[in-house]
Amino acid sequence: MKFNFPGKQDVYIEVADYYKKLIQAGVYVQSDKLPSVRSVAGELGINPNTAAKAYALLEEWGYVCALPKKGAYVTYTPQNTEAESTQETENFSPENNPLWTICENTVIALKKSGITKEKLLEIIEEVYRRD
Known part of the structure; x- marks a missing residue:
């Protein structure tokens, strides 16, 4: 990591x-x-x-x-409001953000395993359709 x-x-x-x-x-x-x-x-x-x-x-x-x-x-239970969640996603950037690091490492691993950018985008679109 x-x-x-x-x-x-x-x-x-x-x-x-x-x-x-x-x-x-x-x-x-x-x-x-x-x-x-x-x-x-x-x-x-x-x-x-x-x-x-x-x-x-x-x-x-x-x-x-x-x-x-x-x-x-x-033991933590999230208590943030929808407004706080929206603000967090709007400020999504690489600076000290563990989710950014997870995403980046996942994309790098997928790329190394032969997954194309187009296939990755298809996967992302499919995941978003499920929600």
Whole structure:
């Protein structure tokens, strides 16, 4: 996974912010289990203690509940209004946006696997038709 640490604050805070945004965006919903601390550390190329500290911060903020030897589970329930959701999508940009990173990495992987731009657009249109 590509993750840029802008260096404006401690890495554990940036990682916690990253997962907070994923939770707020609905990538992880209430009762979902987050990836293990070791998995996060390996994926992001950080020390496992840093990942653990990020999860502890998420728990302090009320986004997750950590169960010893079981993992961290999402406890956050979104309460944003439709107006807030519209504003978030209008401001969708690559700067520190985990959804942008997920989209970018997905498109890169699909491109590498031989999916053409036209086929990708067909897939996107099909997904939007279902909603």
